[in-house]
Amino acid sequence: MSPEQILQEALSRYERPLIAYAKNITGEIESARDVVQETFLRLSRQSDLPSIVPRLAPWLFLVCRNCALDHRRKCIPFASADLDENFPDPQDGPDSIFFQNDDQERLSSLLKQLSQKQRELIQLKFHGQLSYKEIGEVTRMSVSNVGFQLHHAIQTLRTLWNQPPPRIHS
Amino acid sequence: MNTDPRLTAYGLGELEGADREAFEAQLGQDGALQEELAEVNTLIEQLQALPGDPEDELGECRRQELLAAMSAARVNCKSPWSLQKRTIVIGAWAAAACIIFGLLLLPAPFRDWRSGVEQEVAVTEPAKLPEIVLPQDFTDPAVTLADALIPPAEETVKMEPAPLSPTWAMDTSLQTQDSSTVKTLSELESKLLSQNRPADTPSSGSTGLTVFGTTLGGLGGSAGMRGSTFREGAFEQRAAIPVTGDLPLTGRLFRSDYGTENYATFSENSFRKVLDHPLSTFAVDVDTASYANVRRFLNEGRLPPPDAVRIEELINYFPYQYAEPTGLHPISIRSDVTRAPWQPEHLLARIALKGREIPVQELPPSNLVFLIDVSGSMKSADKLPLLKSSLQTLADGLRDEDRISIVTYAGAAALKLPPTSGEEKARIKAALAGLAAGGSTAGASGIQLAYENARKHFIEDGNNRVILCTDGDFNVGITEQSELVRLIEKERQSGVFLSILGFGTGNLKDSTMEKLANHGNGNYAYIDSLPEARKVLVEQMEGTLFTIAKDVKIQVEFNPNTVAAYRLIGYENRLLTREDFHDDQKDAGEIGAGHRVTALYEIVPFGQALPDTSAEGDLKYQAPQSAPTPAGTAQSRELFTVKIKYKEPTTERTQDLEYAVENRILEFENAPADFRFATAVAGFGMKLKGTKALGNIGWNSILSTAESSLGQDPGNHRAEFLALVQKASTLPAQRPSVDSTWKPD
Numbered sequence: 001m002s003p004e005q006i007l008q009e010a011l012s013r014y015e016r017p018l019i020a021y022a023k024n025i026t027g028e029i030e031s032a033r034d035v036v037q038e039t040f041l042r043l044s045r046q047s048d049l050p051s052i053v054p055r056l057a058p059w060l061f062l063v064c065r066n067c068a069l070d071h072r073r074k075c076i077p078f079a080s081a082d083l084d085e086n087f088p089d090p091q092d093g094p095d096s097i098f099f100q101n102d103d104q105e106r107l108s109s110l111l112k113q114l115s116q117k118q119r120e121l122i123q124l125k126f127h128g129q130l131s132y133k134e135i136g137e138v139t140r141m142s143v144s145n146v147g148f149q150l151h152h153a154i155q156t157l158r159t160l161w162n163q164p165p166p167r168i169h170s
Numbered sequence: 171m172n173t174d175p176r177l178t179a180y181g182l183g184e185l186e187g188a189d190r191e192a193f194e195a196q197l198g199q200d201g202a203l204q205e206e207l208a209e210v211n212t213l214i215e216q217l218q219a220l221p222g223d224p225e226d227e228l229g230e231c232r233r234q235e236l237l238a239a240m241s242a243a244r245v246n247c248k249s250p251w252s253l254q255k256r257t258i259v260i261g262a263w264a265a266a267a268c269i270i271f272g273l274l275l276l277p278a279p280f281r282d283w284r285s286g287v288e289q290e291v292a293v294t295e296p297a298k299l300p301e302i303v304l305p306q307d308f309t310d311p312a313v314t315l316a317d318a319l320i321p322p323a324e325e326t327v328k329m330e331p332a333p334l335s336p337t338w339a340m341d342t343s344l345q346t347q348d349s350s351t352v353k354t355l356s357e358l359e360s361k362l363l364s365q366n367r368p369a370d371t372p373s374s375g376s377t378g379l380t381v382f383g384t385t386l387g388g389l390g391g392s393a394g395m396r397g398s399t400f401r402e403g404a405f406e407q408r409a410a411i412p413v414t415g416d417l418p419l420t421g422r423l424f425r426s427d428y429g430t431e432n433y434a435t436f437s438e439n440s441f442r443k444v445l446d447h448p449l450s451t452f453a454v455d456v457d458t459a460s461y462a463n464v465r466r467f468l469n470e471g472r473l474p475p476p477d478a479v480r481i482e483e484l485i486n487y488f489p490y491q492y493a494e495p496t497g498l499h500p501i502s503i504r505s506d507v508t509r510a511p512w513q514p515e516h517l518l519a520r521i522a523l524k525g526r527e528i529p530v531q532e533l534p535p536s537n538l539v540f541l542i543d544v545s546g547s548m549k550s551a552d553k554l555p556l557l558k559s560s561l562q563t564l565a566d567g568l569r570d571e572d573r574i575s576i577v578t579y580a581g582a583a584a585l586k587l588p589p590t591s592g593e594e595k596a597r598i599k600a601a602l603a604g605l606a607a608g609g610s611t612a613g614a615s616g617i618q619l620a621y622e623n624a625r626k627h628f629i630e631d632g633n634n635r636v637i638l639c640t641d642g643d644f645n646v647g648i649t650e651q652s653e654l655v656r657l658i659e660k661e662r663q664s665g666v667f668l669s670i671l672g673f674g675t676g677n678l679k680d681s682t683m684e685k686l687a688n689h690g691n692g693n694y695a696y697i698d699s700l701p702e703a704r705k706v707l708v709e710q711m712e713g714t715l716f717t718i719a720k721d722v723k724i725q726v727e728f729n730p731n732t733v734a735a736y737r738l739i740g741y742e743n744r745l746l747t748r749e750d751f752h753d754d755q756k757d758a759g760e761i762g763a764g765h766r767v768t769a770l771y772e773i774v775p776f777g778q779a780l781p782d783t784s785a786e787g788d789l790k791y792q793a794p795q796s797a798p799t800p801a802g803t804a805q806s807r808e809l810f811t812v813k814i815k816y817k818e819p820t821t822e823r824t825q826d827l828e829y830a831v832e833n834r835i836l837e838f839e840n841a842p843a844d845f846r847f848a849t850a851v852a853g854f855g856m857k858l859k860g861t862k863a864l865g866n867i868g869w870n871s872i873l874s875t876a877e878s879s880l881g882q883d884p885g886n887h888r889a890e891f892l893a894l895v896q897k898a899s900t901l902p903a904q905r906p907s908v909d910s911t912w913k914p915d
Contacts, residue, residue, distance in 0.1 A: 019227060154213060
């Protein structure tokens with residue numbers, strides 16, 4: 001596969017997951033797009049593309065994460081380098097997402113109730129298809145910690161799912 | 171809820187080999203587990219199938235842009251020479267532009283400096299380090315109680331029976347003073363301060379100079395910088411200074427202009443419902459700086475800014491008679507429960523930890539690097555001169571096997587004393603005496619030099635420590651806290667710990683120093699006088715300098731059958747999330763030899779009304795369990811369980827400790843003297859902060875409780891506390907109170 005083909009493939013496969021991932025970190029869509037552009041640009045500057053292909057996903061997510069954190073840091077000079085637990089959620093636009101059924105819609109809204117870190121792990125696992133080990137490398141966490149946190153995220157989703165929907169407070 | 175991560179790992183295909191076989195074996199025999207696995211697998215499938223948000227794409231315009239840029243990059247990749255050339259040319263232009271631009275912008279004093287004339291930089295506006303207001307998250311799902319241990323018999327040292335009533339009386343003499351007529355200068359200042367401070371409303375977002383955080387019902391948490399408050403919507407940079415330079419001329423009549431002092435803003439912990447938040451997690455803290463700082467304010471005739479009051483540091487200032495650890499662990503835990511004297515329907519629980527004492531002859535050799543700020547701002551008598559005397563006191567106590575070196579920093583770092591054995595006291599003292607203040611501060615490179623020296627002469631299994639002595643002035647060089655923090659964290663990996671000694675007034679960067687000490691596996695003490703220097707550097711030197719456990723975290727699990735709600739008193743800057751407790755990489759607090767750590771919880775027992783300020787009618791409780799609680803079980807007998815994780819100072823392995831606390835209430839007058847005294851100190855802190863949970867309690871109640879629980883009082887610290895309470899009672903209080911009672915989430 002030629003480098004150009006690799007880049008095209010990478011772009012078509014990972015553009016959306018990366019933007020969603022960056023959006024979770026920076027908090028809004030425009031900066032997420034900036035970050036992802038930068039990420040792919042860096043990919044294109046790699047001199048030995050074929051060697052990256054076997055670990056393309058972790059590479060992309062790691063670079064994306066770093067860019068997103070840098071971006072955050074520049075805008076807010078004193079934020080901690082680590083991802084913190086809560087960040088304002090990206091603005092929930094009118095429901096333009098086409099869900100196949102109510103369950104999907106409900107699951108999507110439950111995801112928003114997780115912490116930012118938990119969402120990040122879920123994105124890496126389910127959008128990026130990264131293994132625990134790769135997730136650990138991207139997020140600088142130990143493998144066992146990744147396992148624990150992902151488990152906790154899944155269990156939280158289960159618990160939330162099994163609860164009756166909340167009453168609306170007046 | 172299942173807490174075994176293997177369940178999810180298996181569902182995701184992450185279990186392999188022996189682990190997988192073991193899990194499958196267990197699965198085969200456990201029907202309930204199989205059902206859970208089925209649910210997890212369904213959820214996993216659903217997550218895989220979730221469609222993405224349609225806005226998550228670059229858009230045509232950007233994509234074209236990107237494709238063009240990528241092709242260009244590929245072209246250059248093929249001819250690396252042209253890329254380099256291009257980069258160099260662009261770089262040169264950019265650099266030239268920056269330099270020109272920079273020169274135009276530099277203020278006058280700096281330009282003089284650049285022209286080679288060495289001048290002392292006028293300290294006009296040192297960089298304020300604003301605090302980032304970060305949100306917190308506690309979504310703890312319900313967990314099952316851990317197995318309980320029967321607590322060993324607790325020591326109850328009974329002092330003379332207290333003649334006073336167990337409940338604290340309202341202060342009927344308290345009148346809010348109308349500031350229409352101002353009689354004294356301190357009154358004037360208080361009046362001006364209260365005018366400068368906007369009144370805080372609990373539900374509104376706040377910006378700018380808010381001193382009091384609003385409460386967040388049920389939220390606590392941590393950040394890279396520990397805990398603070400979150401406001402909806404924006405990341406605001408908050409100036410965490412109580413008073414700005416807007417202080418009118420009268421402010422300068424006072425001895426110290428604390429207009430450039432810096433305290434982290436945080437809101438006090440509020441009550442949390444056990445059903446929503448069964449776990450309370452925080453990192454241990456043995457810093458005592460806040461007490462010394464509060465004392466400094468009161469001795470000057472002023473009330474301290476509420477953000478300077480960290481209640482846990484006030485309580486932990488005093489040496490208590492706690493049980494020495496025996497057996498495997500270097501930490502002992504005890505706990506007891508009484509009634510809260512300010513609210514007798516509530517309980518007050520004390521968790522007492524003690525670190526193992528090490529006899530002096532058994533202390534490992536020390537490799538100490540003193541990193542001393544000798545910038546111009548350190549000139550005043552309560553700074554460098556005091557520092558020199560303090561360190562000379564310390565030098566007296568050094569042994570032959572100890573090594574000490576001195577690095578100074580001001581403008582540039584210098585090694586003033588290479589590693590010298592504790593035997594050569596004269597040489598050490600001479601080097602100390604020769605220190606003089608001058609120049610501006612560049613904190614970062616000094617720290618690097620100090621750590622380098624500590625690492626170069628590292629003593630295996632010894633006490634390797636950098637001791638940073640400063641008034642907090644980091645106003646030239648790296649002013650970004652986050653970079654400094656990163657540096658210190660990196661260095662602590664090498665096993666060199668960091669302690670921070672704060673000096674002086676008017677420029678104390680309290681929050682910076684606390685933060686750096688936290689990240690450096692060290693402690694932070696504030697030295698305002700020679701007696702305090704003696705306390706920190708001699709009396710409690712082992713504690714200050716020798717760590718016996720690091721990354722110490724506490725997690726308290728409350729029993730919903732016996733506890734309705736709880737409020738952790740203090741430790742707002744130390745809160746952790748539930749996950750943090752299990753995260754071995756998470757840096758937490760350190761305990762030194764002989765250190766005592768006390769944490770107090772105000773507890774609303776099950777069945778009591780929650781301190782709800784809303785006018786809602788009945789409170790709604792879910793039944794904690796559908797089946798009636800069998801009597802005599804852990805569920806019915808216990809109030810909470812304390813879990814502790816720590817690491818031995820030279821390893822990365824985590825150890826666990828657990829301690830279950832029974833529902834046995836001591837009447838306040840029968841509680842140990844140490845407990846009653848700690849309660850008085852807590853009351854003192856709460857009153858200084860204007861904590862609403864304290865209610866309208868008067869100083870007299872606090873004073874008489876303290877008086878009746880003085881005990882042995884080695885070092886006379888408790889007697890001094892009485893004097894401080896009396897001082898505080900004479901100062902006019904004109905502060906809006908912080909609402910820290912329970913609010914619905």
